[in-house]
Amino acid sequence: MPDALPAPSHEAEAAPTLPKAPTGIDGFDAITQGGLPAGRPSLICGAAGCGKTLFATTFLVNGATRFGEPGVFVSFEERAEDLVANVASLGYDLDRLVAEGRLAIDHVRVEKSEIEETGEYDLEGLFIRLGYAVDSIGAKRVVLDTIETLFSGFTDPALLRAELRRLFGWIKDRGLTAIITGERGEGQLTRQGLEEYVSDCVVLLDNRVSDQITTRRLRVVKYRGSAHGTNEYPFLIDHAGISVLPVTSADLDYAVSDGVISSGIAGLDAMLGPGGFHRGSSILVSGESGTGKTMLSSSFADAACRRGERCMAFVFEESGAQIIRNARSIGLDLQAHVEAGLLRFEAARPSLFGLEMHLARMHRDLEAFQPDVVVVDPISALRGPTSELQATLLRMIDLLKARGITAVFTSLRTEGALDPGDDLGVSSLMDAWIKLLNVEANGERSRTLYVIKARGMSHSHQIREFGMSGAGIRLVDAYIGPAGVLTGTARLAQEAQERAAALRRRQDSERRAREATRRRQAIERQIAELSAGLEAIADEERMLHDEDSLREAVLDEERRQMLARRASAQGSAQGSAPAVPVTGSGITPGVAQGAAQRAAE
Amino acid sequence: MNDEFSPAGEPEAEPDSGHYHLRLYVAGQTAKSLAAMKNLKRFCEEHLAGRYDIEVIDLMKNPQLAAGDQILAIPTLVRRLPSPLKRIIGDLSNTEKVLVGLDIRPKDSEP
Numbered sequence: 107m108p109d110a111l112p113a114p115s116h117e118a119e120a121a122p123t124l125p126k127a128p129t130g131i132d133g134f135d136a137i138t139q140g141g142l143p144a145g146r147p148s149l150i151c152g153a154a155g156c157g158k159t160l161f162a163t164t165f166l167v168n169g170a171t172r173f174g175e176p177g178v179f180v181s182f183e184e185r186a187e188d189l190v191a192n193v194a195s196l197g198y199d200l201d202r203l204v205a206e207g208r209l210a211i212d213h214v215r216v217e218k219s220e221i222e223e224t225g226e227y228d229l230e231g232l233f234i235r236l237g238y239a240v241d242s243i244g245a246k247r248v249v250l251d252t253i254e255t256l257f258s259g260f261t262d263p264a265l266l267r268a269e270l271r272r273l274f275g276w277i278k279d280r281g282l283t284a285i286i287t288g289e290r291g292e293g294q295l296t297r298q299g300l301e302e303y304v305s306d307c308v309v310l311l312d313n314r315v316s317d318q319i320t321t322r323r324l325r326v327v328k329y330r331g332s333a334h335g336t337n338e339y340p341f342l343i344d345h346a347g348i349s350v351l352p353v354t355s356a357d358l359d360y361a362v363s364d365g366v367i368s369s370g371i372a373g374l375d376a377m378l379g380p381g382g383f384h385r386g387s388s389i390l391v392s393g394e395s396g397t398g399k400t401m402l403s404s405s406f407a408d409a410a411c412r413r414g415e416r417c418m419a420f421v422f423e424e425s426g427a428q429i430i431r432n433a434r435s436i437g438l439d440l441q442a443h444v445e446a447g448l449l450r451f452e453a454a455r456p457s458l459f460g461l462e463m464h465l466a467r468m469h470r471d472l473e474a475f476q477p478d479v480v481v482v483d484p485i486s487a488l489r490g491p492t493s494e495l496q497a498t499l500l501r502m503i504d505l506l507k508a509r510g511i512t513a514v515f516t517s518l519r520t521e522g523a524l525d526p527g528d529d530l531g532v533s534s535l536m537d538a539w540i541k542l543l544n545v546e547a548n549g550e551r552s553r554t555l556y557v558i559k560a561r562g563m564s565h566s567h568q569i570r571e572f573g574m575s576g577a578g579i580r581l582v583d584a585y586i587g588p589a590g591v592l593t594g595t596a597r598l599a600q601e602a603q604e605r606a607a608a609l610r611r612r613q614d615s616e617r618r619a620r621e622a623t624r625r626r627q628a629i630e631r632q633i634a635e636l637s638a639g640l641e642a643i644a645d646e647e648r649m650l651h652d653e654d655s656l657r658e659a660v661l662d663e664e665r666r667q668m669l670a671r672r673a674s675a676q677g678s679a680q681g682s683a684p685a686v687p688v689t690g691s692g693i694t695p696g697v698a699q700g701a702a703q704r705a706a707e
Numbered sequence: 708m709n710d711e712f713s714p715a716g717e718p719e720a721e722p723d724s725g726h727y728h729l730r731l732y733v734a735g736q737t738a739k740s741l742a743a744m745k746n747l748k749r750f751c752e753e754h755l756a757g758r759y760d761i762e763v764i765d766l767m768k769n770p771q772l773a774a775g776d777q778i779l780a781i782p783t784l785v786r787r788l789p790s791p792l793k794r795i796i797g798d799l800s801n802t803e804k805v806l807v808g809l810d811i812r813p814k815d816s817e818p
Contacts, residue, residue, distance in 0.1 A: 214777065214779060215777045216779065220792070220793065220794050221780075221794050221796055222793070222794065222796070222804055222805075222807065222808030223795075223796055223797050223804070224795050224797040224798070224799050224800065224801045224805045224808060225742075225743075225746075225797035225799055225800035225801050225804075226739050226742075226797055226798045226800070227739065227781060227782060227796045227797040227798065228780065228781055229779055229780055229781070230734040230766070230780075230781035231766060231773050231778035231779045231780055231781045231783065232779045232780075234766045234767070234770045234773050234778075234781075235773040235774055235779075237770065238771055238773065238774075256779075259779075
């Protein structure tokens with residue numbers, strides 16, 4: 107189904123083969139690789155109300171204002187005033203363009219009741235009017251809307267066909283890029299088979315209703331001499347005009363970025379190896395209602411804006427103002443970012459358009475705002491057949507990745523829902539998946555989150571409990587232990603218990619340490635006493651030894667004195683008698699002297 | 708060639724007097740244009756003698772005049788007066804249709 111759209115760079119190569127006139131319609135020029143064939147008529151056909159006239163008007167207005175090619179609008183249905191009024195809502199000021207000579211409007215009224223045919227005629231008058239209008243402003247573009255009306259006014263179809271053929275030939279000869287619109291007919295593209303004459307380029311517009319939701323689609327049926335996208339492309343008509351979404355690009359050749367951006371929640375960043383998500387990745391945040399998906403994505407948006415990046419939020423369930431108010435409760439001032447032009451909310455009911463239209467709108471808004479970060483909250487609000495839904499989301503992700511936009515998708519997941527696989531189908535497209543889980547235990551509910559996957563990075567496998575407060579979202583480690591995973595009050599109780607136990611253990615060991623110290627000190631004291639005793643003994647030993655040697659010395663002296671006295675008594679011993687006083691027992695003065703000495707010590 | 712030829716007096720005759728003010732748009736001297744002019748003159752002389760005037764406009768020379776009378780087909784005969792405005796296209800070769808288209812009843816057939 108998807109066909110590869112050549113990159114814009116191929117345009118330059120295709121250009122020499124067939125000159126093209128850009129329509130200025132977003133996406134259409136991409137599908138046709140440059141626009142409608144220049145200098146040739148193209149047929150735009152479709153049923154009533156598909157936007158043929160608007161397409162044609164846009165072609166002319168863009169030609170006049172953006173590409174310097176004045177244009178002529180030949181209206182066979184609407185009066186000039188009606189035409190001006192109809193497109194004024196798109197911001198097209200046709201009156202001004204007419205006054206400036208960049209646009210000419212000619213209303214060709216075909217009223218059968220006023221026309222009586224009386225013989226041979228031709229449509230030279232139409233040629234003259236067209237030629238005059240073209241010449242008067244130097245037009246390069248022409249719109250004939252809807253030329254088939256002629257068939258209702260004139261009775262000779264053979265002549266009309268011949269004249270139309272001549273007209274288209276004339277347009278080619280004049281080198282005018284023309285759009286001819288035609289009503290969708292039975293069994294053929296237009297009621298009168300105009301496609302037979304306008305063979306260069308045929309574009310079919312379609313407005314299909316399915317499940318009460320209409321989707322506009324556009325298909326290039328043929329484009330002679332040029333490659334073109336062959337799919338049906340959804341297109342959008344709103345206040346900003348027409349935009350076509352060239353949806354499918356088959357190749358997965360995004361430029362990847364190695365940059366890492368913060369989620370705005372420190373705890374969550376810490377769970378991821380590089381400290382954040384890869385720039386340009388797609389992140390899915392899934393969870394039941396009330397798990398904090400929107401607040402998580404708001405944090406992400408806030409972080410992006412704080413970095414000075416542009417962030418766009420597509421919200422499907424709340425208005426932007428409501429999200430701003432709610433985010434204020436967790437301390438995020440999104441209003442300031444909105445005022446600074448960094449943040450834009452695009453809120454729409456999911457049922458407002460079909461999936462394709464949502465995609466087309468998103469595409470246009472992305473082109474206009476050029477965001478760095480996109481929040482889609484929630485993708486689960488988009489309803490449709492599963493296959494179509496997944497294809498749409500795939501293209502949505504494609505769209506974002508091709509632009510290197512980091513995207514946060516939230517997805518509501520209801521426990522016990524009929525189709526619990528909803529987000530599983532999407533999850534394989536996502537680079538990272540954060541799951542939010544409400545844990546109910548002990549009569550209370552706590553918010554937890556964990557990272558299911560994060561491509562290209564290591565990440566924590568643990569459940570974290572998180573709390574939302576005025577200070578933002580804060581993650582706490584959930585208690586994981588023998589008793590299982592505990593959160594909330596139970597976690598707090600368990601933590602208190604553990605703290606008490608730790609305190610007890612600490613006290614216990616401190617006590618044991620004190621005991622040991624005490625015992626050591628006691629032993630040391632004993633050691634000190636014993637060593638003191640040892641010293642005393644050593645002293646005594648030394649004293650005894652000293653006494654002995656003193657006694658020996660005294661005895662020696664006495665012996666020497668006695669010897670000396672004996673020697674003098676024998677010779678001349680008068681003068682030496684008072685030298686040694688003899689006291690008491692006479693022979694033991696040394697001992698007494700030693701005792702006195704010891705006492706002194 | 709905005710030539711007026713009014714063989715039967717004043718073009719500014721009173722409107723309600725059955726005066727016919729006709730304008731013939733042509734584009735150059737084509738066979739159809741010439742045939743239309745010839746047929747118109749013959750027809751007027753036959754049925755409207757004395758109470759008509761014809762204005763021939765060549766759009767090749769005055770293309771800006773085509774839009775005013777909503778001219779598509781060539782040749783186109785426009786009955787300006789009496790009102791309402793009528794358009795007759797073709798070379799006017801079918802006299803019967805021209806009579807019906809211009810809502811003319813010949814004088815002699817009036818009751």
